[in-house]
Amino acid sequence: MKITLAKHSGFCFGVKEAIKKAEQTIVENKDNGLKIYSCGPLIHNKNVTDELEAKGLSIIKDPDEAEEGSVVIVRSHGEPERFYQKAEARHITVVDATCPFVKKIQRLVSDAKNQGYHIVVIGDRNHPEVIGINGWCDNMASIVSSLEEAETVNEDRLFIVAQTTITTELFQGIVSFFRTKNKEIVVHNTICHATEERQKSCMETAIDSDLMVIIGGIDSSNSKKLYEIAKKYCVNTYFIQNKESLPLKEVELCNKIGIAAGASTPERIIKEVIATMSELFTENKKDSMMHDLMDEIEKSLRLPRSGEIVNGEVIQVSNREIVVNLGCKKDGVIPRDEFTLEGDQELTDLFKEGDEIQAKVLKTDDGDGNILLSKKKLEVNEHWDEINNALENKSPINAKVVKQVNGGVIAVYKEVSGFIPLSQLSDKFIDKADEFMGKILPVRVTKVDQKKNKVVFSHKAFLSEEKQKKVQEIWDSLHVGDVVDGTVMRFTEYGAFVDIGGIDGLLHISEISWGKLKHPQEALKIGEKVQVKILSMNTEKGKISLGLKQNRPEPWTVIDENYQVGQTISGKIVQIKDYGAFVELEPGLDGLVHISEIAYKRVTNIADEISVGQEVSAKILEIDKDRKRISLSIKETLEPPTTSEAEAAPAEAVAEEASAAEAIEEAPAVESIEDAAVAEDQE
Template sequence: MKLILAQSAGFCYGVRRAVELAEETAAQGTPCVMLGSIIHNRDVIDHLASQGLVSVDRPEQVPDGSAVIIRSHGESRAVHEGLKARGVRILDATCPNVTRIHQIVAQAEERGRQPVIIGTPDHPEVTAIAGWCRHPVVLAGEEELDIWLSQAPERREFPLTFVSQTTSTRKIWDGCVKKAKKECTNAEFFDTICGATSKRQGEARQLAEKCGMMVVIGDRKSSNTKRLAELCREVCPDVRLIERAEDLDLTHIPQTETIGITAGASTPAWIIKEVYNKMSDEIMEIEKSFAELLEESIKPINNGDKVTGTVVAITPTEIQVELGIKYPGYIPLSELSDDPNVKPEDVVKVGDEIESYVMLVSDRDCLVKLSKKRLDMVKGWEEIEAAKENETVVEGFVTEDNKGGVVVSVKGIRVFVPASQTGLPRETPMSELLKKKVRLVITEVNRARRRVVGSISKVTRAERAAAAEKVWAEIEEGKRYTGTVKSLTSYGAFVDIGGVDGMVHISELSWSRIKHPSEVVKVGDTVEVYVISADKEKKKISLGMKDHSQEPWTVFTSTYQVGDVANVRIVKLMTFGAFAEVVPGVDGLIHISQIADHRIEKPGDVLAEGDKVDVKITDIDMENKKISLSIRALLEAPAAEEEPESEPQE
């Protein structure tokens, strides 16, 4: 037979942190009590009691002038405030993962949202989380969620914030999330299942699948331990839940090649060792000694080390990493990538192995702060030097700007780009490039001084030259391009069609009569143009924008005929009359005699450019494409249509 101990068996970092805090306090001789059992293990509680740390059940029982240890499961906001009001010194051993849930639900209520806690309602951790809300909702699982939603259908429209008890199973949480996403219209989800718990449960189940017998060690009151046993029973025929070595009956061991051992997060190492040693006396082959496994679990790491771990959870602010040691690791989002817009799920996924740099080992918080970005930076120097040597193009994000230029982060390395090499026009502020992704070449590297200089404009010029060469090779009359308006003059607009600028004459911008190109386009606009002519020798391109499928005279003749009334815009005043635009590109003449029903000296006495007036179309010269219009005809029409009064009868 082979005896295998699960790698993640025993204290999690939150429990270890709480126990170490209690032991340190007891060693100092500070008057102190524990509020409730700081962890779910009576042997540990008895051990602490023997050191002078007693437990009290209620906050009122904490003696005045004494310190109090808050258990790893946490306590409500009211308990914290009540103890502080009495001047009691609080030693908070709440698991950092649980503290984070307190913050999530409290902030959710501040934003007008309804916190929904998925977990065992009477579990002390859940009770504490609920104590940070004014109106919490606690549900054990998917079935309870369904009942709660059906009791008041309008709840499906509520702004809901879902969190999970840290020791809940992935199956329960995923079921609730799936149902809520399907039925609720305004829900947000925070996956607060502890990464260490999730990994422990996964390891236990995988080990149980290949074992004929599983031994689960832990306090029977521990929710974490009971979950482990439940998961193991799903795949293993013989699962035994025990609290200590003397509970294990080895007289009836099944005929199996492998027996597995795991332990809940509140089970101390010395109890696991007792069970392991008792069983090893009956087993012919031991995979690893308990001492070796324990040594691996507490292997120290130091600031500056390079470590490899497994991603166990991803949140909007950090990546949680299991390092296989006594402390978990986390990578803040700011230390994941030098891309300021990066989303964690675009870089890593749960289950991925990730290599990172140790920034800080915190024994107080039982955490290891990691950085992938800084490790990338170390590798980045080699790539930067190679890019300079080979003159290759690299990519980065602009992180800073000043009068002298901009700073680009490339592989975590700061690269300075002088203003003259940014490619921006002289008067354009450098801030235009902030947080943008740019392509550049490295022009100078001094690793000793940590100085790197680059050029964006060199890449831009080279790419523009290559694009221009392609345009000139393929250009022909009538070919269409999508371009960008680069500049305007009084006579037209210059448009970049991909490395080459062409000019759209003012007459080719619109069928309507315009005085300046700015009436139709502005710098930076994306426009559709076509080639009117291209002189490859002189490198000149004439472009057009007008839609020739909408030829103005055809549009006019298909819309109007003699006798119709049209609303027109006065575009030009002459001594003999006024020209008016009937449709874009087609003007008609209102002779001075047709402007009013009385004599006028000049058209400007009645009309102004830009006026819109109703006119009657009195004549259309199809051959010469001329139109005669009249305002007077509309003024006289009512009088002409009046019936003459009849002669009175004698």
Template sequence: MNKELSMEDMLNEVEASMKSVRKGQIVKCKIVSVRDNELIVSTGSMFDGILPRTEININDNVELKDIFKEDEELELLVLHVNTSENEVTLSKKRIDSINTWKELQELYNSKEIFEVKVKEVVKGGVITEIKGERAFIPASQLSVRFVKDLNEFVSKDLKVKIIEFDKEKKKIVLSRREVEAAEVEAKKNSALESINKGDKKHGVVTRIAKFGAFVDLDGIEGLIHLSELSWRKVKDASEVVSVGDAVEVYVIDVDKESKKIALTLKEAKDNPWNNIENKYAKGSVHEGTVVKILDFGALVELEPTVKGLVHISQIEEEPVAKVSNVLNVGDKVKVKVLQVSEENQKISLSIKEAIERPVEDLSEFVDDNDSMGTLADLFKEKLGKLDLK
């Protein structure tokens, strides 16, 4: 039986030795010998196989004997057939490339995220490698933020996905921006769920706009409108905050559907209108500064964040045709409080009522002994002394 098997093996070997190979064919080989710069392999045909080091993806400082062992099986691509020498030149690098492109196609189809290291900066972006193949990341796809210097990414590991893939042209375009944007969106949604109206939050000013300042609240931005930056009037957000400032804010509104958050820097305890009805009690007189002229009156500032209105009818005793004929911005005036409302944050003032009028002394006309005298008698006596001619 053993003799029959041995004969069968011999016949198989003879049959195999008669087999031929052709250029471009993929063959299964077995390592026969490991040398310094090449591998000698059995191709299962009449030809011996040579696998040069240059056709193997291996670092220059790595020895072939440290990677490959005799009798190890490899799948190789036939590069050249030398019939005169009965030798074929093989490539592992090409097979690896074929398999790599299959894997890359799968990565592209699945939109899978993976990590790469940036090798160098080129015009318009950076170069990296995936499984030995060059790939390009355009500058616009490096980050969700503006990138001024591409060199900051060299030697850095980045999480990316393939956004363009062409096997025939060997073209691979990657994006870190899409990965980053998805991470930012996930972080934003998580942060949004933890924010509620009335919360006190710590954040950092990220940008200044004409209408206010944006603040990052650990993954999601909120807006402080100009009117919420201070109790005083603010014309430009930069008067109060700068980009990079750490701030403590209060959440005044949250719209989870539109993902908008309204913030304020103003604390309720600092509200200048608190206890205003006692500070500027009805009937009290104060000094203020005219800060604005209106058609129907003037705004007078009592303190930096508190203003009251002097109606045109409350400027002088005589009718005033035009406010600017009587008052100018910057004028210092005394005003009397006519009405004050803490709830509505309004104060009505009067200039004419604040003017002190001289009171005529009528004591000389009072007869201490005549308790029955009347005020009419006193005026009659006074009028009698006047020369009316």
């Protein structure tokens, strides 16, 4: 016979926290006369809810049923937004035991609703968790549990979430269906990770079993799904609530029994079921009982050794010491100073007769015929184990800075003192530790030598890893082509560095403007808010290239929309050549005013008439889109000379005007200053 309990069976994190909060609330309000309620059964297990009811927790369906000013516990399934509004109006104290995973779904659908999405919840419309989630999006969500129901969803912008306890197979099937439709969808797989692990383990256990037993409350959705999964892989599957409903006759006929339990099933019920089945397979109960008896006798004769960890039952309590029955011929004694007490705590406040207790053996004889025990030394061992685990798993712990020493500080983790070098107190340079005194810091354990009672912590390592996590999160959220908000942080000769939410990207000078810049500060200022486009990302080198000009169209692509022949424009003289002057219409778009179009009179030196930086008006004579050339005239915007002035012009001026006309054809026609520079170099 083999009995296998599937992994992850029994209470999940959310259920444990809900029961813990409920029991704590009952104790805290025991003597003040306040009524305590849960809105619906705290969990889907009648054994548990009956026990809580016996302790003083009443079940209601709506906060309107509670006495005004009473206490209401929100179960792990969560409640709609309206629930909290009602509770506040009736001055009800709310103890929120909503599962963190469910709370996250509620936030997601609330935000998505405000963004104009239609919410789709894949799950059971009658389950309290789903009802609660729907209450955070004005009860307008589509609740689907099959492909047939999914076909009735007609909206185009969908935001899809899942009930935490549904099967992955159902979720993926319905999401795949929506993906085949011509819809905009955002998908969040909100199935609880623990649920997925529980269902996977149940499946694996069922495959390898002759008979499968699912333990759970009759109203438990996740337990029912375990039953469905197990039944698929093991036909001989039974759903029970406790040992009383165990199919003993069927169990006796099988060699390999598998067990899985829902998230609302207490550990004690699981153990009772296993114990009941185990008794069926005891080949010789008398021999087994004899062996157990011999083991007990042998245990009673043997004394624990110094340093051994022992378990026992408290048989006497005083404020001076605790006497413990260890199941051997000597009792154990734990003196008051071998406990860690806080404030005005007394031993009689913490322990009572019948309590189970664990301690470490200091001496096998304290001089009075008892075994000397220590709770404090056991705790220190546990703390060292925690520190070693933190070192091995690279997980943070919290240590309190208590003392300055040469080169750093002493920080205490529970009962263990460790050293933090000054260089490891911060990710910035510091020369004094004053600001850290008395603070509790998250630290990484970098070195442990338990034999020498030495441990080294690092707050800097923790800060660096957290910063790296945040940077990675930012990297994961960015994609090439995204337009993001940024802040100009600093300049270099070749560009500007822009902070885009915690990491810097390079905005190259060539990507700032469609026009030519000599320095990025011509177009930007330190601290300026800009919208930039991500052009490329190199995760290996940690480099991001940004673009600013890409947020505006390239001037020549919209030339017809902004400029026409005959139009008078204003621009700035940006360069003067022998044959004419370049006028900047806008960044990246220049026009040429030929020397013959500067003025009605003869111009021999353009610099005598206009200067670089001067604002001028000019008329567009020609736009050549194929060659990207614009011809301008300043004189066309001026008053023409009078007839007498024209007649007074010397004859050679007329000849020179003719020569100037020929020069227009010979002058380089260019689209920008950059092209002009190239043309000049080629000459």
